[in-house]
Amino acid sequence: MAGDIRVCFIGDSFVQGVGDPEYRGWVGRVLQATRVPGGEVTGFNLGIRRNTSDEVLARCWEEVSRRLSPGADNRLVVSFGSNDAVEEDGSVRVAPERTLDNLTQLLTECARRGMPALVVGPPPVCSAGPAHLERLLSLNHRLEAVCTRAGVPWVPVTEALAQDRVWRAEAESGDGAHPGAGGYTGLAALVLAAGWQRWISAPGHGPAVTPGAAGSPAV
Amino acid sequence: MAGDIRVCFIGDSFVQGVGDPEYRGWVGRVLQATRVPGGEVTGFNLGIRRNTSDEVLARCWEEVSRRLSPGADNRLVVSFGSNDAVEEDGSVRVAPERTLDNLTQLLTECARRGMPALVVGPPPVCSAGPAHLERLLSLNHRLEAVCTRAGVPWVPVTEALAQDRVWRAEAESGDGAHPGAGGYTGLAALVLAAGWQRWISAPGHGPAVTPGAAGSPAV
Numbered sequence: 411m412a413g414d415i416r417v418c419f420i421g422d423s424f425v426q427g428v429g430d431p432e433y434r435g436w437v438g439r440v441l442q443a444t445r446v447p448g449g450e451v452t453g454f455n456l457g458i459r460r461n462t463s464d465e466v467l468a469r470c471w472e473e474v475s476r477r478l479s480p481g482a483d484n485r486l487v488v489s490f491g492s493n494d495a496v497e498e499d500g501s502v503r504v505a506p507e508r509t510l511d512n513l514t515q516l517l518t519e520c521a522r523r524g525m526p527a528l529v530v531g532p533p534p535v536c537s538a539g540p541a542h543l544e545r546l547l548s549l550n551h552r553l554e555a556v557c558t559r560a561g562v563p564w565v566p567v568t569e570a571l572a573q574d575r576v577w578r579a580e581a582e583s584g585d586g587a588h589p590g591a592g593g594y595t596g597l598a599a600l601v602l603a604a605g606w607q608r609w610i611s612a613p614g615h616g617p618a619v620t621p622g623a624a625g626s627p628a629v
Numbered sequence: 630m631a632g633d634i635r636v637c638f639i640g641d642s643f644v645q646g647v648g649d650p651e652y653r654g655w656v657g658r659v660l661q662a663t664r665v666p667g668g669e670v671t672g673f674n675l676g677i678r679r680n681t682s683d684e685v686l687a688r689c690w691e692e693v694s695r696r697l698s699p700g701a702d703n704r705l706v707v708s709f710g711s712n713d714a715v716e717e718d719g720s721v722r723v724a725p726e727r728t729l730d731n732l733t734q735l736l737t738e739c740a741r742r743g744m745p746a747l748v749v750g751p752p753p754v755c756s757a758g759p760a761h762l763e764r765l766l767s768l769n770h771r772l773e774a775v776c777t778r779a780g781v782p783w784v785p786v787t788e789a790l791a792q793d794r795v796w797r798a799e800a801e802s803g804d805g806a807h808p809g810a811g812g813y814t815g816l817a818a819l820v821l822a823a824g825w826q827r828w829i830s831a832p833g834h835g836p837a838v839t840p841g842a843a844g845s846p847a848v
Contacts, residue, residue, distance in 0.1 A: 426673070433657035433672055441652040453652055454645070455674055458696055469695060476688060477677055 413449015414482040415610065417441075418456055418474045420466055421489035424533045424597070425457030429580070429588030437487075439598035444610055451610070452482075462504045463490040463512035470516060484525055485613065488516055491532030491553065495545040506549050510556055517560040526613030529557050530565045530601060534572040537586025543572055565604040567597060632668015633701040634829065636660075637675055637693045639685055640708035643752045643816070645676030648799070648807030656706075658817035663829055670829070671701075681723045682709040682731035689735060703744055704832065707735055710751030710772065714764040725768050729775055736779040745832030748776050749784045749820060753791040756805025762791055784823040786816060 419425050419437045427435020434442075441453045454477045458465070466488070478484040490512075494504035504512075513529065520527040531553060532546050546568045557564035571577045574596050580589035589597075638644050638656045646654020653661075660672045673696045677684070685707070697703040709731075713723035723731075732748065739746040750772060751765050765787045776783035790796045793815050799808035808816075 426671075428671060431661060432653065433660040434651065434653040438652035438657070442650060452645075452647060452678060454677070458673070459671060460698075465695075473692065476684075479679075 413446055414479065415446060415449060415451045415485065416454070416478060416482045417451060417485045417487055418454045418477055419487045419489070420456040420470055420474065421530075422457055422461045422466075422493050423459035423588060424492065425489050426455060426459055427457070427594060428459050429584050430591055430594050432591055434594075436594045436597040436601060439595060440601050440606060443598070443602055443606075445607065446610065460493060461490065462493045463509045464494075464504055466490050467512045467515060471519065486516075486520055486525055486527045487530065488513070488527065489530035489532065491546065491549055492535055495532070495542055495549060496535065496538055497542070502545065506545070506552065509549060510552050513553060513556050514560075517556065517562055520562070521560065526609070527560075528563045528565070528606075528609055528613075529553065531567045533597065534568055534577075535587045536572075536578055536581040543568070563605060563609055565601050567600050570600055571597060632665055633698065634665060634668060634670045634704065635673070635697060635701045636670060636704045636706055637673045637696055638706045638708070639675040639689055639693065640749075641676055641680045641685075641712050642678035642807060643676070643711065644708050645674060645678055646813060647676075647678050648803050649810055649813050651810055653813075655813045655816040655820060658814060659820050659825060662817070662821055662825075664826065665829065679712060680709065681712045682728045683713075683723055685709050686731045686734060690738065705735075705739055705744055705746045706749065707732070707746065708749035708751065710765065710768055711754050714751070714761055714768060715754065715757060716761070721764065725764070725771065728768060729771050732772060732775050733779070736775065736781055739781070740779065745828070746779075747782045747784070747825075747828055747832075748772065750786045752816065753787055753796075754806045755791075755797055755800040762787070782824060782828055784820050786819050789819055790816060 425435070425437060427433065427437060437453060437455050441451055444451050456473055474486060491509055494502065494509045496503050517527055531550055534543050534546060550566055550568050554564045554566065574593070576596055577589045577593040580593045581587055584590060644656060646652065646656060656672060656674050660670055663670050675692055693705060710728055713721065713728045715722050736746055750769055753762050753765060769785055769787050773783045773785065793812070795815055796808045796812040799812045800806055803809060
């Protein structure tokens with residue numbers, strides 16, 4: 411059916427919208443603002459709190475495939491990295507090279523399926539301190555390069571949210587990491603301003619990533 | 630962590646909230662109204678449009694297990710049946726005996742895991758006509774009996790929604806099946822009025838279902 415757009419959003423607690431008293435996060439707000447003349451968008455929220463990019467990659471295609479419809483315009487939105495960069499027992503949960511490789515693998519499979527993708531950068535975790543933010547900012551440039559190579563839109567959010575007073579205040583009065591309705595509204599605005607509606611209307615498929623590159627470091 | 634409640638909602642398009650312009654459906658509205666003093670509720674929406682009880686059972690534990698936390702208070706909310714009763718090519722998609730057996734199997738596994746469950750009845754599909762509604766109403770009594778036997782709360786909604794003017798008007802001005810924000814608000818109110826908050830506060834585990842009964846017709 412033309413205009414039957416199905417978007418799976420896969421990622422971590424920020425994708426899930428943890429902390430939002432309205433229980434829809436940035437994903438629900440972006441979908442509410444989406445316009446599809448003569449059609450509709452079905453959204454599937456596949457965010458899981460604490461998920462790293464390893465965990466997202468491991469479950470992605472199994473969960474996404476069940477939610478697609480062969481005749482529909484199927485899409486994937488990916489957002490991870492905040493948990494990868496968290497330090498536990500003296501080392502980060504997932505090393506940046508593997509985060510990049512996981513994204514490359516995901517986008518390679520999207521290209522193989524002819525499935526338009528869009529990547530949203532990792533939101534900051536206020537309670538994780540300045541060293542975590544530095545790691546995320548460094549990861550950002552390399553995630554962007556992976557997206558550019560795959561011809562996939564990239565939405566940077568880390569720096570803007572780290573400086574966003576509402577995001578910071580809500581996170582700090584919450585669990586230290588997750589904002590409330592205001593912070594998620596701000597994140598939704600970043601996604602919308604980065605060309606979301608254009609991507610919904612005409613995503614293009616981007617150049618296919620060279621299959622051989624999937625197993626090698628991404629940048 | 631005490632007060633760390635995780636609820637997976639599994640089912641069909643009504644669980645997913647298809648048609649809701651706010652993209653949160655009854656699930657998001659019920660979660661917003663939930664109170665957990667000193668704690669929080671994390672919700673996972675595992676609704677997939679067109680899913681029958683066969684499809685829900687096939688994916689349930691794989692998807693639910695990934696979303697649980699060993700130390701958390703993990704719960705399952707199930708709602709299916711509307712798609713089972715839809716006629717395609719001269720027969721219903723899933724015969725009522727199998728719908729009942731699928732629910733029995735799900736609740737048996739919940740009991741085995743000590744995981745509190747709650748079942749919400751199948752919403753009506755206005756465009757499917759009076760014969761479909763009759764099948765759903767007949768299924769209701771038998772689904773309730775399965776729940777009673779398993780000691781699991783049951784929330785009947787079919788008849789109330791079939792008579793709900795807002796639900797009907799929104800479904801009819803939409804795709805014939807799914808309501809908008811008003812209809813989902815009404816469905817959320819039914820769930821809340823049936824003792825949702827009591828179940829959140831003190832679910833009990835219910836008597837275990839006799840293991841041998843899982844493979845036989847439920848009632």
